[in-house]
Amino acid sequence: MSVTIKDIAKLAGVSHTTVSRALNDSPLINPETKERIKAIAGSMNYTPNYSARSLVLDRSYNLGLFFTTLHTGTSAGFLYEAIKGVNDVIKDDYNLIVRGIDDYKSFHKVNRKNFDGIIVMSQSESDQSFIEYASDKEIPLVVLNRPVESVQVMNFVPDDQSGAYRLTEYLVQQGHRDIAIIEGKQGFKSTQARRDGYREALRKHGISVPEAYYVSGNYDLESGHAAMSKLLELPDRPTAVFCCNDDMALGAVKAVTERGLSVPEDISVAGFDDHLFSAFMSPALTTVRRPIEELSRAGAETLLKFIETKHSEKSVVLFHTELVIRDSVKSL
Amino acid sequence: MSVTIKDIAKLAGVSHTTVSRALNDSPLINPETKERIKAIAGSMNYTPNYSARSLVLDRSYNLGLFFTTLHTGTSAGFLYEAIKGVNDVIKDDYNLIVRGIDDYKSFHKVNRKNFDGIIVMSQSESDQSFIEYASDKEIPLVVLNRPVESVQVMNFVPDDQSGAYRLTEYLVQQGHRDIAIIEGKQGFKSTQARRDGYREALRKHGISVPEAYYVSGNYDLESGHAAMSKLLELPDRPTAVFCCNDDMALGAVKAVTERGLSVPEDISVAGFDDHLFSAFMSPALTTVRRPIEELSRAGAETLLKFIETKHSEKSVVLFHTELVIRDSVKSL
DNA sequence: CACAGAAATGCACACGTTAACAATGCTATT
């Protein structure tokens, strides 16, 4: 049906081996015949059968980019930046397969034959079993966004805790003492890191936090809205609120303006992530930039290098987060 | 290295043919042996080699989800909803490959052997050559989001023009007569459809638009901000602005508030798409909902059915868009 | 008991590619 190297061989009057070598730029082949064969292949519109090549070379040319979940807790911007980062790096000869880990009923199809390498954008420990599975099968593996302890992997992680620390400290420096937090999705590592940074900063400055200032959320817009609504009904309202991501911050601001109050006049709000839209909120959101695209790019590069050289450092690399000061925090 | 059907055959004392049949639930095999073989396969932790299977069956188990571009003009929410929609439909036994068409240097790797089917999320005619290429190669093909004329394909498209028409008419009904438009990215089909709907509505109501009320944008936040800034400096400011997507609307609102003005008191703003964040903007954005996730799901379902049955309707199917009234438009 | 027919299994090849090894022809050196 479609053109194979044997068809080319027949037409060129050589063996199919010679064709294979010619097309793969083997130095064994006479430059003249090589050119001739390439010309014929081109004119016949030949495209190699990757299944056959995969079978003999034991390479699939597939890379996996796996998210803990695609349903709740994964924001659109996060997905977007990750895919962009990885796709920018991989060459024309790799396929990028995108999937939520929780969409797999069984990991059966995930193995060395099917994936030359895997990037896990990990958000919670719920994907631990997947990571261990992949590590077990000896699939080249990079884990992004969450530190993994149990298994030795290449591991790139944004320094969330330090970011939250610096942000909270900034709030303190602006004169705030009553600072609440709207937390991320339960069980997500980032939730914990950001809370830890927040607490550390307050403790360092000798500020204690009433229990009511810890409000739970799950990283989506609605939860930010609901959480802020709760805070606003408190008898002792906080003067500033640290939202554990920008989506929730947007929801929180909404809750404030709905009540006829304003940010930052009546209450200050800060976020985390520095999403695309954050600079364009009204007021522009003070937040912490998390370099997801860079992280993804670095992850992909490292993975490719490992696939080629089988060599790498299996250690945790921290990526710097950056305080972005805009207009949603008032100086008291 | 890894387990093959021949290893299982040896252990079970049968031929590898029998193993192959047993694992594929062939009716030719004695139910008892079938169970026995399956048990052995399970205990050996056998996973089939998909390259080998692909080679002989001429199926890759890959589906492609291709965007015109992943760089500019594709918003995060759009990507997110599309991926979610498709991933919800495809079963465990398909891989979803995500990529921007403009990332391909050559379409060499795109062929029937490599893709059982392709979904093109098409935004502009710049991907026309890709669509024709895929159609030429007889790869099962669904095109979403943009009507394709030159080639016969399965084609699902949101009814942008009608949505823009209804939105604009709503603005008129609210008493607006001076209505500007911030347009989408040049060359995108959706840009044209939305502009057409806008013009049609105004013409129908006998309202003429000064040239200065057409401002160009490119679907991203910055361009919305810049465009609105221009409009605000006009001597005859419009009372309402139709932004061709929600991202630009957010940027536009920002430009308004920066000048100490307010939406919708001083100027009304409407968007298009109904992004996740639109309900949470301040004020909540009046917009048109575009059912991208449903569209993607329908596209994926149709594609899978076609792959199985080789049968389908190759015609354009319009998906209804829906006016979503919130708080960003004032009644004059 | 013979035999037809069905049920179950095996043999051998195919899919398209790469690669180890063999074979050929040519050049240069003695």
Added chain:
DNA sequence: AATAGCATTGTTAACGTGTGCATTTCTGTG
């Protein structure tokens, strides 16, 4: 002129799976 050695090409097998056809085994019928 013989031979070593290099450049170039061909032969053959292998990767792991599925399938047409042949073969064996079983079952029931006359």
